[in-house]
Amino acid sequence: MKRTCFKEIYRDVSRFDGKEVTVCGWVRTLRDSKAFGFIELNDGSFFKNCQIVFERENLSNYEEIAKQNVGASLIVTGVVVATPENKQPFEIKAKTIAVEGASSPEYPLQKKRHSLEFLREIAYLRPRTNTFNAVFKIRSEAAFAIHKFFHDRGFVYVHTPIITGSDCEGAGAMFQVTTLEIDKIKGQPDYKKDFFEKKASLTVSGQLNAETFAMAFSNVYTFGPTFRAERSNTARHAAEFWMIEPEMAFADLADDMDVAEAMVKSVIAHVMENCAEELEFLNSFVDKGLLERLKNVAESDFVRLTYTEAVSILEKVKDTFEYPVYWGCDLQSEHERYLTEKVYKKPVFLTDYPKEIKAFYMRLNDDKKTVAAADLLVPGIGELIGGSQREEREDVLIAKMKEMNIDPADYKWYLDLRRYGGTVHSGFGLGFERMIMYLTGIANIRDVLPFPRTVSNLEY
Amino acid sequence: MKRTCFKEIYRDVSRFDGKEVTVCGWVRTLRDSKAFGFIELNDGSFFKNCQIVFERENLSNYEEIAKQNVGASLIVTGVVVATPENKQPFEIKAKTIAVEGASSPEYPLQKKRHSLEFLREIAYLRPRTNTFNAVFKIRSEAAFAIHKFFHDRGFVYVHTPIITGSDCEGAGAMFQVTTLEIDKIKGQPDYKKDFFEKKASLTVSGQLNAETFAMAFSNVYTFGPTFRAERSNTARHAAEFWMIEPEMAFADLADDMDVAEAMVKSVIAHVMENCAEELEFLNSFVDKGLLERLKNVAESDFVRLTYTEAVSILEKVKDTFEYPVYWGCDLQSEHERYLTEKVYKKPVFLTDYPKEIKAFYMRLNDDKKTVAAADLLVPGIGELIGGSQREEREDVLIAKMKEMNIDPADYKWYLDLRRYGGTVHSGFGLGFERMIMYLTGIANIRDVLPFPRTVSNLEY
Numbered sequence: 001m002k003r004t005c006f007k008e009i010y011r012d013v014s015r016f017d018g019k020e021v022t023v024c025g026w027v028r029t030l031r032d033s034k035a036f037g038f039i040e041l042n043d044g045s046f047f048k049n050c051q052i053v054f055e056r057e058n059l060s061n062y063e064e065i066a067k068q069n070v071g072a073s074l075i076v077t078g079v080v081v082a083t084p085e086n087k088q089p090f091e092i093k094a095k096t097i098a099v100e101g102a103s104s105p106e107y108p109l110q111k112k113r114h115s116l117e118f119l120r121e122i123a124y125l126r127p128r129t130n131t132f133n134a135v136f137k138i139r140s141e142a143a144f145a146i147h148k149f150f151h152d153r154g155f156v157y158v159h160t161p162i163i164t165g166s167d168c169e170g171a172g173a174m175f176q177v178t179t180l181e182i183d184k185i186k187g188q189p190d191y192k193k194d195f196f197e198k199k200a201s202l203t204v205s206g207q208l209n210a211e212t213f214a215m216a217f218s219n220v221y222t223f224g225p226t227f228r229a230e231r232s233n234t235a236r237h238a239a240e241f242w243m244i245e246p247e248m249a250f251a252d253l254a255d256d257m258d259v260a261e262a263m264v265k266s267v268i269a270h271v272m273e274n275c276a277e278e279l280e281f282l283n284s285f286v287d288k289g290l291l292e293r294l295k296n297v298a299e300s301d302f303v304r305l306t307y308t309e310a311v312s313i314l315e316k317v318k319d320t321f322e323y324p325v326y327w328g329c330d331l332q333s334e335h336e337r338y339l340t341e342k343v344y345k346k347p348v349f350l351t352d353y354p355k356e357i358k359a360f361y362m363r364l365n366d367d368k369k370t371v372a373a374a375d376l377l378v379p380g381i382g383e384l385i386g387g388s389q390r391e392e393r394e395d396v397l398i399a400k401m402k403e404m405n406i407d408p409a410d411y412k413w414y415l416d417l418r419r420y421g422g423t424v425h426s427g428f429g430l431g432f433e434r435m436i437m438y439l440t441g442i443a444n445i446r447d448v449l450p451f452p453r454t455v456s457n458l459e460y
Numbered sequence: 461m462k463r464t465c466f467k468e469i470y471r472d473v474s475r476f477d478g479k480e481v482t483v484c485g486w487v488r489t490l491r492d493s494k495a496f497g498f499i500e501l502n503d504g505s506f507f508k509n510c511q512i513v514f515e516r517e518n519l520s521n522y523e524e525i526a527k528q529n530v531g532a533s534l535i536v537t538g539v540v541v542a543t544p545e546n547k548q549p550f551e552i553k554a555k556t557i558a559v560e561g562a563s564s565p566e567y568p569l570q571k572k573r574h575s576l577e578f579l580r581e582i583a584y585l586r587p588r589t590n591t592f593n594a595v596f597k598i599r600s601e602a603a604f605a606i607h608k609f610f611h612d613r614g615f616v617y618v619h620t621p622i623i624t625g626s627d628c629e630g631a632g633a634m635f636q637v638t639t640l641e642i643d644k645i646k647g648q649p650d651y652k653k654d655f656f657e658k659k660a661s662l663t664v665s666g667q668l669n670a671e672t673f674a675m676a677f678s679n680v681y682t683f684g685p686t687f688r689a690e691r692s693n694t695a696r697h698a699a700e701f702w703m704i705e706p707e708m709a710f711a712d713l714a715d716d717m718d719v720a721e722a723m724v725k726s727v728i729a730h731v732m733e734n735c736a737e738e739l740e741f742l743n744s745f746v747d748k749g750l751l752e753r754l755k756n757v758a759e760s761d762f763v764r765l766t767y768t769e770a771v772s773i774l775e776k777v778k779d780t781f782e783y784p785v786y787w788g789c790d791l792q793s794e795h796e797r798y799l800t801e802k803v804y805k806k807p808v809f810l811t812d813y814p815k816e817i818k819a820f821y822m823r824l825n826d827d828k829k830t831v832a833a834a835d836l837l838v839p840g841i842g843e844l845i846g847g848s849q850r851e852e853r854e855d856v857l858i859a860k861m862k863e864m865n866i867d868p869a870d871y872k873w874y875l876d877l878r879r880y881g882g883t884v885h886s887g888f889g890l891g892f893e894r895m896i897m898y899l900t901g902i903a904n905i906r907d908v909l910p911f912p913r914t915v916s917n918l919e920y
Contacts, residue, residue: 024678024883073710073882100881100882100883100884101878101880103881124669124672125876127672128675133677136616140618147604151600154465154467156597158910159599159910161920162622162685162687162700163635163699163700175639176640178635178636178638182638182640182642183645188643195916196917209910215486216593217505218465218484218504225622225684225685227622231655239623239655242619250461250463250560251461416585420561422533423484423533450621453621453623457656458624458625458657459625460625460626
């Protein structure tokens with residue numbers, strides 16, 4: 001069917017003015033004034049609705065149309081009329097309207113404000129609301145912006161595996177994947193009968209696999225789902241979420257931060273350019289400071305601060321915190337927020353953390369006490385990115401693994417990368433949902449995932 | 461570090477001619493002629509190597525460099541010299557060479573031809589070979605081409621869930637996902653204690669979820685991993701693979717095929733434009749007919765043929781087949797190949813299959829015997845795409861579910877899409893690995909997946 005999308009008309013009203021078009025969409029509101037009526041139609045191509053005007057004397061099925069319920073889908077043929085004096089830049093005067101699919105008075109999305117919690121219960125319908133339409137459009141544009149950013153810089157996109165036989169960085173509780181009939185297991189499962197003939201889990205990170213590709217392509221990235229089976233019922237954690245993990249050969253921690261900062265700014269710029277209407281809506285109805293914050297980040301240089309410097313800043317005001325702060329502590333959310341929201345009021349890279357609180361693969365600094373890590377903390381969200389320079393020295397890496405009770409034999413292939421032309425290399429992980437929360441002002445991760453998976457929630 | 465990528469130089473030799481650059485990469489070959497030596501260096505930014513020339517009288521560490529093993533990583537500063545008379549358009553005369561990471565004589569990728577089977581055993585090193593470098597670069601570019609195709613047409617990218625509580629289309633055996641300690645289960649597992657408080661599996665398709673978003677955005681697509689726990693040890697099946705699934709409201713089967721055909725052509729065009737060197741290599745060493753076949757597909761109109769017409773063509777030569785062919789049969793690979801390789805010599809959409817051999821959600825045609833399905837068959841690969849117009853009539857859909865022993869109560873939300881402004885809509889699924897096999901001429905799916913997962917294989 002030859003249909004015109006609202007976006008096309010909105011972007012070039014003068015070209016369509018006076019022209020006949022066929023449009024399709026869903027009724028957001030319908031008002032019948034006996035002789036004529038108005039329909040706010042949304043077709044999903046554009047955030048804003050299009051007003052359809054229909055008149056009794058021109059429309060043979062006026063009665064049928066006038067009694068349609070909210071949510072009905074319609075196919076409208078009519079003439080575009082520019083209305084520069086009105087709030088809406090054009091309307092469509094209908095010649096024919098066909099009901100593609102009726103709706104029902106029980107349709108849950110009647111015209112009124114619904115709570116995010118209520119809409120979460122009907123996740124399969126909520127993209128039809130303004131808020132979720134905006135959120136999921138921004139999610140889509142942000143994903144594209146990330147692919148474009150890396151593609152334009154020559155990074156190779158690698159699909160690292162989802163099912164894994166290793167527990168990678170030991171980054172958290174894992175889901176087991178099996179084809180064993182678990183109701184028939186007696187005692188120790190016989191993994192020789194499982195699909196992979198060994199214990200299998202869902203990945204918590206693609207980093208180690210990505211490193212192998214970085215040693216061939218120099219610059220690579222992954223963008224895929226990752227899983228944590230942690231029973232934390234917070235607004236910031238989901239069991240299934242998406243991560244972006246670039247990995248770069250011949251790149252140190254400063255290079256790593258340069259790429260991370262450029263990426264964040266590039267995604268913000270892309271979304272501001274391509275989702276202006278969505279951001280404006282979210283700025284009005286969800287988070288009043290959203291636009292100002294995004295503009296501020298896009299334009300400012302991120303702070304780069306060592307952990308040691310941060311601790312000395314925080315120690316000066318330690319009485320204002322609930323949790324103690326001292327060199328060696330894992331910084332709490334309140335500490336991070338103080339730095340990003342009170343001291344700097346912009347994103348802060350915190351670098352060179354104590355080695356004890358970071359992963360085994362991070363490069364040991366010359367002080368032997370800290371590692372070349374860089375976490376990006378942002379106001380309102382906390383940690384958006386966790387990155388590091390990787391330990392390229394085989395002997396140092398093996399010593400660290402032993403210190404952390406990791407058996408080097410389990411990582412022979414990973415160690416081999418250091419034996420066969422290893423390089424200084426670095427990478428980071430961006431939690432995609434955190435980025436979307438940051439871009440939309442939405443406070444709960446359940447509301448930026450199309451169908452969120454959390455403890456005891458597995459609907460649709 | 462300020463480094464220049466080989467791709468930059470290859471794309472604009474004259475701009476770099478006579479200029480000093482710093483490049484990084486890995487030794488593919490090294491020849492030492494006492495007074496001078498040659499290194500073929502690859503940096504992963506470009507398919508081709510760059511020749512580094514180093515001379516004893518200019519290089520203080522000549523001995524160290526001359527004895528480096530294949531696979532070592534180097535940082536070279538030198539002057540680009542255009543060599544238009546040679547096979548290689550330029551070389552770099554080294555001023556300094558630093559060994560970033562040595563390699564070892566045991567490095568498995570010595571300069572000789574290795575079998576694909578051998579390289580599969582060292583999946584973490586194989587992207588360093590020409591063949592896999594080409595395959596995984598093409599995979600990356602094809603993924604980008606798909607995102608770009610849909611983005612440019614206004615499709616919204618949806619991350620449909622990976623962990624699911626439903627068995628979707630019943631498309632195959634599923635992996636179970638659990639946090640229960642399976643060695644401690646006695647008899648029936650208590651799913652109230654499992655993470656999601658119900659039985660959970662890995663998705664076999666994102667289609668039904670994508671349909672819910674299509675009813676809000678009109679045009680959407682998914683691109684994510686999907687899983688089949690089938691113990692088939694073939695060259696075309698993996699337990700973990702990636703699928704692209706677009707879904708379009710207000711679109712019938714003809715629209716569906718239009719989009720599928722445009723997408724395939726667009727991906728081929730993008731890869732031919734961006735991976736010319738890789739395709740040329742694969743055409744010489746993997747599949748002699750590759751380039752001709754891709755050009756042919758990019759330029760020809762795909763055939764559209766009903767299943768009924770196909771069967772009558774096949775029945776005329778039924779003696780040439782091993783399996784019987786008759787109306788109602790599920791076509792075998794030999795039948796499909798006959799159509800695409802003997803009769804038409806190009807891709808064929810086969811449409812309107814008998815309802816009994818297709819999924820419950822496909823729209824029943826007026827003949828009540830067939831459904832509005834369209835599979836795209838391509839020479840050498842077989843089924844590349846499976847698509848259909850979806851059943852939008854609630855009563856017909858419920859009747860079909862009952863016929864197929866599917867409980868409509870389990871799909872209330874899916875049925876609701878037909879009650880609240882349902883539309884004619886269509887979609888398809890593209891197996892991404894099949895597409896990469898088609899684009900590269902690689903015959904085994906294990907060689908187009910970075911780290912393939914198949915029965916009893918779960919390495920790295």
